[in-house]
Amino acid sequence: MxxxxxxxxxxxxxxxxxxxxxxxxxxxxxxxxxLALVRLGAHTVLAARNxxxxxxxxxxxxxxxxxxxxxxxxLDLASLESVARFxxxxxxxxxVIDILVNNGAVMGLPTRRxxxxxxxxxxGVNYLAHFALTGRLLPALCAAPGGARVVNVAxxxxxxxxxxxxxxxxxxxxxxxxxxxxxxxxxxMFALELQRRADSNGWPIRSMAAHPGxxxxxxxxxxxxxxxxxxIVEVGFNLLAQPAPDGALPLLCAATAPDASGGAYYGPTGWxxxxxxxxxxxxxxxxxxxxxGAALWSLSERLTRITFGDAGS
Numbered sequence: 001m002x003x004x005x006x007x008x009x010x011x012x013x014x015x016x017x018x019x020x021x022x023x024x025x026x027x028x029x030x031x032x033x034x035l036a037l038v039r040l041g042a043h044t045v046l047a048a049r050n051x052x053x054x055x056x057x058x059x060x061x062x063x064x065x066x067x068x069x070x071x072x073x074x075l076d077l078a079s080l081e082s083v084a085r086f087x088x089x090x091x092x093x094x095x096v097i098d099i100l101v102n103n104g105a106v107m108g109l110p111t112r113r114x115x116x117x118x119x120x121x122x123x124g125v126n127y128l129a130h131f132a133l134t135g136r137l138l139p140a141l142c143a144a145p146g147g148a149r150v151v152n153v154a155x156x157x158x159x160x161x162x163x164x165x166x167x168x169x170x171x172x173x174x175x176x177x178x179x180x181x182x183x184x185x186x187x188x189m190f191a192l193e194l195q196r197r198a199d200s201n202g203w204p205i206r207s208m209a210a211h212p213g214x215x216x217x218x219x220x221x222x223x224x225x226x227x228x229x230x231x232i233v234e235v236g237f238n239l240l241a242q243p244a245p246d247g248a249l250p251l252l253c254a255a256t257a258p259d260a261s262g263g264a265y266y267g268p269t270g271w272x273x274x275x276x277x278x279x280x281x282x283x284x285x286x287x288x289x290x291x292x293g294a295a296l297w298s299l300s301e302r303l304t305r306i307t308f309g310d311a312g313s
Contacts, residue, residue: 007278009036009249012256016041018144019094020255021137023047023075023130024104026057029153029212032248033101033255035061038068040256042099047075047086077104077129078115080304087136097140099255102130102187103153112174119303120169126183128304131190135306138203147204151254154188154209154265156273157181159284163189163292165299184211185287186296188265192283193293195263197308206262210254213268213275215247242268242275250278 020037024030025046038044038061048054054072062068073089076082090097105126115124134141134150141148161181170179191209198205250266260266265283270276286292301307 007253007257009252009256012040012252013258014041015098015256017043018098019043019045019096020099020101021045021047021090021097022101022103023077023133026050026053028244029215029248029251030101030103031057032245033103033251034070035065036248036252037099037255038065038070041069043069043094044071045090045094046070046072047104048072049074049076049078075104075133076116077125078121080117080129080132083129083132084136087133090137091140095140096143096145097137097148098144099149099151100134100137100141101151101153101251101255102134103151103251104130105153105183107180108176109179110176112170112179120171120174120179122179122183123169123186126180127186127190128300130187131300132304132306134190134194135304135308138308141205142203144204147206149255149260150191150194150205150207151251152187152191152207152209153251154191154211155181155184156211156213156267158185158188158211158287161185162286163296165295168299188283188287189293189296190300191265192263192288193290193297196290196293197297198262201309206260208254208260208262208264208266210250210266210278211273211281212244212247212250213242213270213273215242215244246275250281253278 020042022030022034025034026048034044034046046054058070058072061070075086113121115121119128157180163185188209191207194207254260254266265281266278267273267281268276269279273281
């Protein structure tokens with residue numbers, strides 16, 4: 001795939017006066033994305049679970065970016081109650097949201113774990129919480145002058161994933177990376193279906209997805225643990241992976257490039273999309289089927305008890 005034409009972070013327009021939210025923003029590509037948005041002038045909300053780590057991150061950004069407008073708001077993606085509290089706080093402080101980056105995730109949990117709502121944790125944290133969050137924030141997104149952007153962070157892992165809606169939460173069979181790939185396939189499908197519904201309902205938003213390729217972050221040890229096998233995987237991965245700031249570029253391209261398209265998917269354009277300049281990424285067939293996307297949407301509304309039609313009205 002070609003690199004995105006005429007776009008570099010330096011060519012992004014000023015975001016002064018705009019509000020951006022990044023989930024999972026205290027480390028990795030989430031931090032790098034938030035930092036870049038702050039540098040472009042956006043009032044950036046770091047949505048994260050750990051207050052101490054978030055305070056350190058805010059202080060670090062304020063130290064590195066003179067005049068930074070950045071703050072922390074607590075969000076635990078393992079709890080729909082926390083999602084509701086976060087959305088209510090944001091609605092009070094920021095009735096208009098210009099950019100939402102749904103980034104926070106866990107990966108490769110060795111055993112099947114549950115969120116506070118009883119969801120399998122990878123599908124719950126990575127996907128269902130972001131579905132609920134986007135639905136609750138839809139009025140503020142629709143209020144953005146010129147249209148808001150919603151960027152869902154997907155993964156190369158979507159390529160080998162299959163979406164079985166009859167065993168969506170891996171109750172019959174759990175494989176760590178299979179569940180991760182399913183959650184990221186769901187994120188990509190959500191981005192595409194959200195754009196279809198935005199088009200049909202007249203919601204003034206651009207919904208797209210992005211993936212970082214192979215980027216050096218803490219997601220592997222945080223999810224898979226620190227055993228000898230996991231350490232070997234981490235070392236091998238990091239030898240081939242690009243730095244986190246480079247992994248964040250496709251997210252930033254989607255969030256800020258003037259001609260980034262709703263319904264598009266962005267990623268690195270080097271070998272097999274693992275690294276390189278940002279550009280259009282390949283959407284595998286299982287992610288692109290509108291009927292499956294609509295079925296996933298209906299299931300997600302039932303599980304989260306969030307209806308976008310009501311939220312956006």
